[in-house]
Amino acid sequence: MNHRNTVNMAGLKQADLAALQKQIQDWICECQSEVSNKKDDGSLKTCPEIGTDRHDCMEQKKKKQNDADNKKGKKPTHGDEKGYKLKDGKIDRTDDITKRRADNTAKATTRADQARRAEINASHRARNTRNAHQGYKRYRKDGGGGRGFGGLEAATEAMGEAKAEEAFEKMADEARDAHSKAMQEVLNADDAVKDADNVPRHAEHTYPNGSIMNEDGKIEELFEYKFVCEKGNPTYRTEDGTLGPPSKGESVGRWGIGQENKYEKVGEAMDNAGMSKGKTKVKKYTASDCPGVGGGGGGESKKSDKSRRPEKTRKGKR
Structure with a gap:
């Protein structure tokens, strides 16, 4: 029997890992509700605009928690969005999202x-x-x-x-x-x-939304998070300003084409290079798991996920 206070191969106690996973899911639910689907003038945002704003909300929450851990002398447990090389799992410093955007x-x-x-x-x-x-x-x-x-x-x-x-x-x-x-x-x-x-994505890299790190600072889990677009918001806006059909408020962004495979490939490269103490997990969190939201589930990487067709999106995130 594997008790909750045992240490897994990656170095975190299962209870600690579960607590961090719950914290991420709680933040997603908070950002889903805290970030409005409307602009300051009252007009509706597009679904990609909503997703981008809620992703920024998540980055702020991760940073706030890491800053608090640093003040207590603890190593940060939440990694931010970065580019990873598929061939060796290393962080591509030149492709750091924040730096490239700046x-x-x-x-x-x-x-x-x-x-x-x-x-x-x-x-x-x-x-x-x-x-x-x-x-x-x-x-x-x-x-x-x-x-x-x-x-x-x-x-x-x-x-x-x-x-x-x-x-x-x-x-x-x-x-x-x-x-x-x-x-x-x-x-x-x-x-x-x-x-x-809009930082370009390259075939030789992948860009998880974040990661969970163990006490050694090594990555235990790579994750993606998706938000639900409220019913009635335009699904997209074209370059000429034309708005797409209204969202039904029922679906959540799925894995992008090849996205899950890339995360798994980076995780395997990290494992092979000794950058982790065990198998790096890959997980997708969704706001559809939040109370009163609905729209489809998340969870750890499953091969069945790959049979689902990814949604079409325009500029921005979901």
């Missing part, structure tokens, strides 16, 4: 600032060219008169009226085109700022 945001913000300055300069050039052209037309119409267009007048005399007008029109068109391109670059840069949090 780097992406900084670069995108710099690009947006530069684009705005370029747009302002292009706007001034277009305006000055237009004003000069119009001023010179009035000057020619009035027969001169000492308005400071002597140099242009000399050039016009040398080129001929028609060619001078053509040259002016070309300068104005080029200035307008440059301004239009600068305005588009501002829009593109603003989009890049919005997308800075």
Whole structure:
């Protein structure tokens, strides 16, 4: 018989592991209820937007608990979202989610600032060219008169009226085109700022939402958590702003395509490299297990999970 106070192969007492698992599930239920499905203006969030906000809520709760453990001189037991290499199970420091998001945001913000300055300069050039052209037309119409267009007048005399007008029109068109391109670059840069949090996933990595660590700081469990999208919220928003059909409030995000296999592969790599004292668990927690929520179950990795078709999602998390 295996009693609850025995130590498992990974180093945690089963009672301690169960308590940490319950804590994670409790946090999921808290974030499901604490994070609103509406924006500040009262409009409904999309399901991916709700999922992203609730994932951030979970990260805050893990950090708060780890900070409290550090103050007590205890090693943190909750790992945050990180990228792991499939081949050896090691953390890919260059792909750390938080760092990459910060780097992406900084670069995108710099690009947006530069684009705005370029747009302002292009706007001034277009305006000055237009004003000069119009001023010179009035000057020619009035027969001169000492308005400071002597140099242009000399050039016009040398080129001929028609060619001078053509040259002016070309300068104005080029200035307008440059301004239009600068305005588009501002829009593109603003989009890049919005997308800075979307860290690309690579085939050679996987990104669990978190982990449970034992007293040695070694990972005991890799886990994913999913939230339920409330009934009536748009399931997604396309790039042109079109909203998807309303959520039925009945389903919860399932394992992504190949996601469960990747977690298991990383766990096996950790075990083979001696990064754990036993088999690393893989588990999916869901808000559907919270009281009054419903929508499908979670639990430890099962091969039967792979027979279920993953839900389609847009940008964001579920």
